[in-house]
Amino acid sequence: METQTVTLQTPYLMNAWYVAALSTEVGPEALFHRKILDTSVLIYRKQDGTPVAMHDRCPHRFAPLHLGKRIGDEVACPYHALQFDCSGQCTKNPHGNGQIPKAAKVRSFPLVERHGFLWIWMGEAEADLDRLPDYRPLDVGHENGVAYTYMHMKANYELIVDNVMDLSHIDHVHGEIITTRGQLSPLVPQMREGDERISARWEWKQTPAMLIFANFMPDPAAEARMFFDITWAPPANIQLSVGATQNGAALDLEHCIGQYDLHTCTPETANTTHYWFATRRNHIEEDGDFNKMKIQAMHTAFETEDGPIIEAVHGEMGTPEFFSLNPVLMSNDAAPVKVRRLLKRLIAAESAAA
């Protein structure tokens, strides 16, 4: 007797840009592969550096193309050497009379390189660049002022979005470095809702400032005014700004010591997630050692503090259907719940249109 698991078809938002990889993850010669929304994807760069993406599966006998060979801008299957150009069209068949079967075509996916990431469009609708959020602040400034990292999580992606949308967790989950000393939890964030955007904002005072900023304050030990401002955009992007000041300046990155971050998730499957964050700071931007230390500290904080809790929640839930478990909702859930509900509506609308 054989058994097979049937995975329920989890409804992802398909007509959307997901991060497929960091720009730096795909080298000039690589045949990079990653599973995205349950589909095997091959990513490589043409000789001019342009990244391309296609289904990582030969249409002949289904061998993964990333096990094959680069031939100029094309890729040859590892099994019988059918060769495909970067649009997925078969260009060479070494078998028989060499005629190329009409069906010998691999599905290719629109791929765009922006803000240090490769963004992929997995849906059937035409790729729409207007739906790619604008994260240009990551691009502006010294190269040692920005850093990126990647993590693989054994959890549904919406749990990771929840974690960032509800920043009240930081006093409870994290250590001294980014604590608000209990100031954040009592606050009900100010919400803003836009066209497929949900934002939340917290403002508070603490003494001293978060330790990631305190040393850059005029008086490191004294009280500071601080803010968090986050904006979700579909499918799973959260832009987070955080800053501190000790004068009467406006609470924004132009006037505060702070940083501009992007958190972004891509479902690998319903139960596993690719998770990246990027961070650009507006202080000691040229210090490469500090830059390395900072991204490593953020990576470690997530991997050792948020990550184990999120994966444990995923294991305990046993389903991606959060609301089916009747969660007790509180004031700090306002933002993540709005995101879950909007995402559900967007997915439903997409399904209805299909």
Place this chain on the structure above:
Amino acid sequence: METQTVTLQTPYLMNAWYVAALSTEVGPEALFHRKILDTSVLIYRKQDGTPVAMHDRCPHRFAPLHLGKRIGDEVACPYHALQFDCSGQCTKNPHGNGQIPKAAKVRSFPLVERHGFLWIWMGEAEADLDRLPDYRPLDVGHENGVAYTYMHMKANYELIVDNVMDLSHIDHVHGEIITTRGQLSPLVPQMREGDERISARWEWKQTPAMLIFANFMPDPAAEARMFFDITWAPPANIQLSVGATQNGAALDLEHCIGQYDLHTCTPETANTTHYWFATRRNHIEEDGDFNKMKIQAMHTAFETEDGPIIEAVHGEMGTPEFFSLNPVLMSNDAAPVKVRRLLKRLIAAESAAA
């Protein structure tokens, strides 16, 4: 393609006391956790030592509470620090205005500490202490005369109950230490059936006595009269007495060199089981080194002799439904089959009442 073992929804007897842990497994400061009947359970001791149990899942965002913090007699969730008392009632919400949501309650489970074990009641009916079997002989005597051990088994719990209810296996599975030298298998045990109790008794002679007792006999090399007497009580407890004598004494623990044991199983899932046994002997009770050696030998015998066979049987069966495989039944199956049938009736009665 993914494959996994077929898990059937096995109906457990719910309104019953299961062992959750040894008393010694739950230290004074610990947030101990264990999956019991497919449910995550948190167990800890109040500052006065009283053990308590509750669902190991925060009702807010489903984080396991055992990852949180002890705060006096309470526990705070690791994720957003909701705090719960040992009845599962939320006592503190650090978010927003601090109001405690009405639904912020964790299910708690009745837990009783007796005979060196923590016993849990997972059912919906009111916990009934009269249904907790009386194993007081474990408590009476020198502390070096009793010992306990725990094993985790990759097998359905009923297979472990079968193993103890049919002691005819010992001549075939075990080595010299506890052999009856072939005397047991030909015997049809005397059965006794009581109110939710099933007992079996074997009496025989062998030369010498079982080696675990022979050295305590007047003439270690000579023939001895021996007995086994076992009593099953639901859901999965088997009290086993065994003894030997070389005079005309009654075959009971009052008159023989012997021991009073408890075997008890708690399903973790349909395919995995928590298994404990306890043993109190009535000879050299003060010898601590002997005590350690003895429980270690029992543990090792099970782990290396019974255990691999039971797990192999579980793997070969591929289902917990023993009778669905049309087993050939023999005289030695009388006791385990009576237990399986009574347990099935009790579970059916419970389901019918619900």
Place this chain on the structure above:
Amino acid sequence: METQTVTLQTPYLMNAWYVAALSTEVGPEALFHRKILDTSVLIYRKQDGTPVAMHDRCPHRFAPLHLGKRIGDEVACPYHALQFDCSGQCTKNPHGNGQIPKAAKVRSFPLVERHGFLWIWMGEAEADLDRLPDYRPLDVGHENGVAYTYMHMKANYELIVDNVMDLSHIDHVHGEIITTRGQLSPLVPQMREGDERISARWEWKQTPAMLIFANFMPDPAAEARMFFDITWAPPANIQLSVGATQNGAALDLEHCIGQYDLHTCTPETANTTHYWFATRRNHIEEDGDFNKMKIQAMHTAFETEDGPIIEAVHGEMGTPEFFSLNPVLMSNDAAPVKVRRLLKRLIAAESAAA
């Protein structure tokens, strides 16, 4: 996420001879066990060396018999010592009055030792020796001229048959040792179809001959005429002959430097396969060191070159139903597709007759 298990009725051809083991895998005293067509099988040799096979499951409490004991030509269950003869009949019951329950019988399987293999018949129909293909050339010649190897594959068996039936892959998958230098792929093989047999033949010239043969040619660096000739027989046997010559000789093993191979697969499950090959060469037949080197090289080539691709294809397909994925078929697929279709017809005919 909820997962459901679904029982797939995997369509194996049942009334057929499958290889169960190499003759050398089952020593004189061994209780050898292997899962074959989803069934646990015990194989051992009687004291006169005759191999026998039976279900590796005691009908009493389902313990695997291979964990038990050999007693002359019989086997005793590890759990309660029921003893079975090599026809599967229970011959001894040490329990109760010793009467042997009528149902105490283990299913035995016809097993035949031929050509260095043990062949098993798992079907319900009477075993038919006429359906065992004749591979006597493996038996004829010096003992150092023949070698055997076994591999376990995480792939459906039909993918392995495909690989051998379409030899066009060798220029793309393998290194210098067995390349045809691109001569094979353009050829459409000559097909022959017989009574439940499908054959394909390739003839070509290359310079030099395949390196496995070149050093045995009159002029190792010069052009050679070569051939492959393969014949599939159900369920999953492929006899492959390959040779080279530099004179006008007929392209067959009588007149060429070459070898006579057998590739044979036995499904362990729908997702895993036992795979063996045997090879007999017609040159330096007495050289034992060369013989060891040669089979090791063939084994390594498969394990490091074909194997990873086939397992990756299996993983990517996610189903054993090859045609359901709409493969693009080409001239080189003629032979494997004919085999898949004939096998499907044979399985369907068998199911219809049952």
